Amino acid sequence: MEAILEVYHLPYDPYYPVVYMDESCKQMIGEVRDPIPCKPGQPARIDDEYVRNGVAEILMEVEPLAGKRHVVVTERRTKKDWARQIKQMLDERYPNAIKVRLIMDNLNTHGIASFYDTFPPKEARRLAERLDIHYTPKHGSWLNMAEIELSVLKGQCLERRIADMTTMQTEVTAWEKDRNDRTRKIVWQFTTADARIKLKRLYPQL
Incomplete structure (x- = not known):
């Protein structure tokens, strides 16, 4: 932490x-049935019955100090999917960075081995050398600011029924553009000094 x-x-x-x-x-x-739009004196009405059309996977990437984020909506979340997204991040969004300090949880797909499962060894090593990975501790996902941005995405864009992948990708892309155009930043105020006071139960008693 x-x-x-x-x-x-x-x-x-x-x-x-x-x-x-x-x-x-x-x-x-x-x-199942088309919603009835709202009209004066009456709210919109949506049938309780619905159809499940599968699950979309969402990958959020955010750089709070620059006010930038990038969201990817896909059908799967495998090691190779993660590796390809990281390659795209490094080569397209941060081509001039010497190293990207990447904060994420310790999911089994989030590792250097995923590069070697996806790319030739030389390419896998090139990508690995451009990352400085920091994993959040177990039960410490609240430390990841991307969680905050995901919460904003769900509240502003995904709070309603969305029927298909194409519509979801279109809506998320529009949300991402608006947030980036506004250069929305996250101001993090919790410090190590705060942790030693407020979370002292986590520290050994010497």
């Missing part, structure tokens, strides 16, 4: 950007 918090308070450096990554999912739900 303290190692993560120290990374959070590093000054902005475009050559060593701090990027947070997290994943979630959203069930795609279709309507």
Whole structure:
């Protein structure tokens, strides 16, 4: 926890950007009957019955100090999917970065081995050398700012029924553009000093 918090308070450096990554999912739900739009004196009406159309996987990547985020909506969440997304992040969104300081949880797909399962060894090593990975501790997902951004995404964009992958990707892309155009940042205030006071139960008693 303290190692993560120290990374959070590093000054902005475009050559060593701090990027947070997290994943979630959203069930795609279709309507059995068309909703009835609202009209004066009457709210919109939606039938309780619905159709399940599968689950969309959401990968959130956010750089709070720059006010940037990138969201990917896919059908799967495998090691190879993660590896391809990280390659795209490094080569397209951070081509000039010497190393990307990547904060994420310790999911079994989130590792250097995923590069070697996906790319030739030379390419896998190239990607690995451009990452400085910091894993959040067990039960410490609240330390990842990408979780905050995922919560905003769900509240502003995914709070309603969305029936199919194409519509969801379109809606999420529009949300991402609006957030980036506004340069929305996250101001993190919890420090190591705060942790030693408020979470002292986690520390050994010497």
